[in-house]
Amino acid sequence: MIPHPSVVAWSEVGLGATGVVRRVLTAPDPALATPGEPVDPTAPDVRQLAADLVATMRVSPGCVGLAAQQVGISAPVFSVDVSTHPKTRTHHGTFVLCNAEVVAASRNERAREGCMSVPHLTGDVKRATRLVVRGQLPGSGEEVELETDAFEARALQHEMDHCAGLLFLDRVAGAHAVHPRKTYL
Amino acid sequence: MSVVTLHAITVLGHDRPGIIAETTRALAGLGLNLEDSTMTLLRGHFAMMLVCEGTAGDDEISSALAPLAEDGTLTVSVREVPQEHTPDTDGTSWVLTVHGGDRPGIVSAALAPVAAAGGNITDLTTRLAGDLYLLVAELDLPAGADVDALRAEVDHAAGELGVGATLREAEADDL
Numbered sequence: 001m002i003p004h005p006s007v008v009a010w011s012e013v014g015l016g017a018t019g020v021v022r023r024v025l026t027a028p029d030p031a032l033a034t035p036g037e038p039v040d041p042t043a044p045d046v047r048q049l050a051a052d053l054v055a056t057m058r059v060s061p062g063c064v065g066l067a068a069q070q071v072g073i074s075a076p077v078f079s080v081d082v083s084t085h086p087k088t089r090t091h092h093g094t095f096v097l098c099n100a101e102v103v104a105a106s107r108n109e110r111a112r113e114g115c116m117s118v119p120h121l122t123g124d125v126k127r128a129t130r131l132v133v134r135g136q137l138p139g140s141g142e143e144v145e146l147e148t149d150a151f152e153a154r155a156l157q158h159e160m161d162h163c164a165g166l167l168f169l170d171r172v173a174g175a176h177a178v179h180p181r182k183t184y185l
Numbered sequence: 186m187s188v189v190t191l192h193a194i195t196v197l198g199h200d201r202p203g204i205i206a207e208t209t210r211a212l213a214g215l216g217l218n219l220e221d222s223t224m225t226l227l228r229g230h231f232a233m234m235l236v237c238e239g240t241a242g243d244d245e246i247s248s249a250l251a252p253l254a255e256d257g258t259l260t261v262s263v264r265e266v267p268q269e270h271t272p273d274t275d276g277t278s279w280v281l282t283v284h285g286g287d288r289p290g291i292v293s294a295a296l297a298p299v300a301a302a303g304g305n306i307t308d309l310t311t312r313l314a315g316d317l318y319l320l321v322a323e324l325d326l327p328a329g330a331d332v333d334a335l336r337a338e339v340d341h342a343a344g345e346l347g348v349g350a351t352l353r354e355a356e357a358d359d360l
Contacts (some may be wrong), residue, residue, distance in 0.1 A: 087358065088315045099306075112357040122357040147226040151358070168360075176308070181357070182274050182325065 004146040006137065007092040012054040015047040015139045019055025021164065022071035024116050027167060032117055035165040038073035041098040041136040046077060048137035050096040053079035057094075063116060065155045067162030070117050070178075076100065078159035080152065087151035100135030103145060105153075113158060113168045114181060122133055123168050124177040127154045187240035191220070194246065195264045198259035208233070211249040213315060215241040231259070236266065257352040275328045278307075278355040280321065281339065285348025287318040294346055298338035301326045318348070323355060 012019060025031055039046045049068055055078050057066040064085055067078040080096040105128035114122045131153035134145045148156065158168060172178050196208055205224065212219065222235035241249075246263045254261045283295045292311060299306065299322075308323040326332065336352050343350035 069349055085358070088234050096231075112355060114357040114359040116359070149207075154358070155360050176310070178276075179323070179355075180271065182271075182276070 001063065001091040001147055001149055003090060003148075004144050005141055006144050006183060007095050007146050008020050010095045010137050010139075012051050012096070013096070016093065016168075016174055017044070017048045017051040019051035019053075020048075022052050022056045022172055024056065024060065024066070024070050025115050026119055027073055027169070029117075030071045031074065032069050032162070032167060033165045034069065034074040036076050038099045039075050040076060040141070041138045041143045042141040046075070046098060046138050048080070049073060049075065049077055050098075053096060057081060060116060064151075065158050065159045066116075067159045069162045069165065076163040078163060080155050080159060082152045082155050085151050089147045089150040089152075091152045092146060092148070096138050097133070097135035097144075097156075099154070100133050100140050100163070102157075102160065103132040103134050104130075105129045105132075105157075111154065112179070114155070115158070115163075115168055118167055118169060119120050121169070122179050122181050123172040124174075124179075125168050125171045127157045127171075128156065129153055131156060133160075189194070189235060189238060189240055190242070191266050191268055192217070192241075192243060192246055193264050194233075194235050194237065194250070195262045196231065196250075196253065198231055198232045200226060200229060204231055204253070204259065205233065207253055208250065210234075211253075212302055212303050214235055215245060215249055217241060217246070230338070232343055239280075274325060276325045277328070277332075279304075279324050279326055279352055280355045281324060281350065281352050283318075283320040283343060283348055283350045285318060285343075286315055286345065287316050288346065291346055291348060292320055294342045295339060295348075295350060296322065298335055298342060299324055301338070302335045304328055304330070304335070304336075326347060 042163040053066045057063045064082045079096045079097050082088045083091050096151040107125045107129045109129050110126045131145050218237035218238040220236045224233035250261045304326045306324050306326045310321045312319045339350045
């Protein structure tokens with residue numbers, strides 16, 4: 001699978017904004033259940049939000065993705081970086097997508113997920129392992145359609161769910177598919 | 186001032202629609218909060234356990250739930266229990282699956298090595314479907330446990346029973 005060159009080349013340095021580390025909200029904060037209207041990826045507040053998401057993701061142990069809802073902003077914007085995760089195959093490094101939508105999804109697999117916004121539970125969730133996503137890069141506003149797999153595909157779906165006001169708890173595979181978390185990062 | 190206490194309630198017996206609605210309506214009527222619950226059907230029998238917190242006592246809760254047991258098809262028990270705190274652990278979580286031809290003793294034989302290794306079962310399901318017996322157990326192993334040795338012990342026990350066993354880590358990915 002060939003990573004999208006524009007997404008690989010994207011960096012928060014080009015946003016013209018200095019990222020501020022934001023507090024990550026936890027359920028049942030209502031902001032987590034509030035989807036947002038589409039945003040202009042070139043707008044200054046969206047550039048700032050993108051920089052903040054990357055900055056917050058970087059300082060949070062084990063964090064491989066962060067959505068705007070998790071820092072209290074109702075907007076379809078999220079950051080991802082799965083480059084160091086052992087389950088990653090294809091990846092695009094650190095990037096932020098705005099107004100992302102799934103174009104194609106296939107090959108579902110079930111795996112256990114945890115989330116910074118649900119610190120005391122994990123859950124078994126079925127997600128596509130082959131994924132095509134369309135969205136816009138903050139800053140330039142370039143529309144990209146990226147193809148990915150494995151763990152980056154799971155991370156993108158998890159973050160897009162946040163943007164739709166959903167948590168992994170909304171997707172668990174059954175009544176006995178939620179588990180108390182025993183170890184914390 | 187009333188004291189807040191924790192109560193464990195079990196409801197067992199003949200399944201029919203409405204048992205949970207009736208049980209929880211009675212508990213809500215006493216101002217009790219459901220802290221944790223699990224319910225399943227065991228060979229078609231309704232089986233529910235729940236833990237609730239509030240100021241009502243065992244006798245008051247038993248009285249409120251008495252109508253459930255009136256026709257004799259359900260057994261209800263209520264017992265005050267202490268608060269239990271689950272300590273953070275640096276151990277690891279595992280899932281053990283055992284399946285094969287049904288015979289007595291599969292669960293005890295498969296789980297004896299886990300207990301010997303200091304492993305603690307945190308969730309367990311067994312099912313008998315035709316001749317196929319299935320065991321799925323979630324367990325915590327203490328930090329430093331020799332997983333390879335445990336796997337060998339479990340495999341040995343499974344081999345003697347003529348069933349297959351798989352022990353795999355139940356790792357959660359943080360997103």
